[in-house]
Amino acid sequence: MSGFHDIRFPDAVARGATGGPEFSTDIIAVASGFEQRNVNWSAARAKYDISTGIRTREQMAEVIAFFRARKGRAYGFRFRDWNDFEAEAQPLAPTTDPLIWQLTKQYASGPSADQRVITKPEAGTVVVRVGGSPILVDVDYLTGLITFDLAPATQPYADFLFDVPVRFDTDHLPVVAVAYHIQQVSSIALIEIRA
Structure with missing residues (x-):
């Protein structure tokens, strides 16, 4: 940036x-009161x-x-x-490269959810887990991109401050x-x- x-x-x-x-x-309201x-x-x-x-x-x-x-x-x-x-146990989002994933935060309410891309994690606070176990990864603190040495076999999750x-x-x-x-x-x- x-x-x-x-x-x-x-x-x-x-x-x-x-x-x-x-x-x-x-919001466009029509004469009948319905909205688009x-x-x-x-x-x-x-x-x-x-x-x-x-x-x-x-x-x-x-x-x-x-x-x-x-x-x-x-x-x-x-x-x-x-x-x-703060974010706990948030799923990482895949990118086009299987070794690089994006930090995100999910906001769920009922059947709907919103996913927020996190680009500014706080240095030293990111903990990534695969299969429940913490693993070492490279974190870009200016983009929120996480780089793995090997592509994760299951969905990775992260805890972090941002x-x-x-x-x-x-x-x-x-x-x-x-x-x-x-x-x-x-x-x-x-x-x-x-x-």
Whole structure:
């Protein structure tokens, strides 16, 4: 992924952020009241507002420095979604190469499920199992690709922690200094980057 800095947004601010997955759906209603729904995206794209996580002058200074170092929307970075960052016993998705598999996370609800591709696992947290036994694999922490020495004979599973690749959704950081220790900002949006 070009234009990506492999650094995580400050956790203390991220813990207070709001947001989550977003889909794009067009709804066409006819005169009788029936609807036709067209799903535009096959996968969700997360959006966050980090302004709700800024509680101190020091945190605001850290966000300003982080924003300037990423040059607004120019460079992506890692973001910890504290509501969704853990995965246990998740099936890996095959690729065209039998030695290379992709980290994923399943979201099941009743008979329906959604599979999310994970591209930013946290270093040192990925444990891959085949037949219930942990095995050594090569993990690409910038793509979420897992490389086996030998093609697995059965479905591989993984436990891991992960971040979301995001970027600022603005090139302008509107901060108002109300007093020395009080700054106000209406919204600072982050948007997920799709690989």
